[in-house]
Amino acid sequence: MPSRRQFVAENERLPDHNHVLLITTGSVASIKAPLIVSELLQYQNVKVEVVASKSSLAFFKVEDIESLGVRVWTDEDEWTGSFEIGNPILHIELRRWADLVLVAPCSANTLSKLAHGLCDNLPTSLLRALAPTTPTYVFPAMNTLMYEHPLTAEHLRVVREVVKYEVVGPIGKALACGDIGMGAMTEWKNIVKIVAEKLQLLKKGQE
């Protein structure tokens, strides 16, 4: 059933707030999305929106994020089945809204799409339309052999050097698939720390 929710950046941006957009993709590490959102909300003057790829929805419950007062946007919200001139376009409105973008986790598939400029879903359309001045952090997370595939190094190089996103991780540990090695997403608490340092956020209750 197509969604009818609308999002207009100028109505959603709050003065003196930091607007953090979390993109989740189809890696098991998307399981951490509710934790990342909940920790971001421990800081003062932070607003969060989540954009989820279809595959990433297998790894967390939308209700676990929406119960924190944060919306989860998907392709169904972008493609409502009808469009008239003047209607807000979701991927454009979300990129206008965002002060900082996290792709956490970034699957091998989405990484490849970013390196090639593909934009066939809400996360990649939004990223393709993003101003180059918006800080964008990519946290790859994939099976060790996916990570060691020769194309991954090339995609990471393009995303770093041509697209100029900050790539953080992956890290080595026992992966959800049972393999041990490189490929895990940077620890979720460290992802939030990167945001807090970049935006100079203060925890709630701190002066």
Ligand SMILES: Cc1cc2nc3c(=O)[nH]c(=O)nc-3n(C[C@H](O)[C@H](O)[C@H](O)COP(=O)(O)O)c2cc1C
């Ligand atoms: C249970 C399961 C776990 C997966 N874990 C990963 C993963 O950790 N990293 C990854 O790159 N792909 C993983 N995949 C494959 C991606 O979900 C798949 O390539 C998908 O097309 C990614 O789409 P997206 O990039 O649009 O989210 C997994 C697939 C399944 C079924």
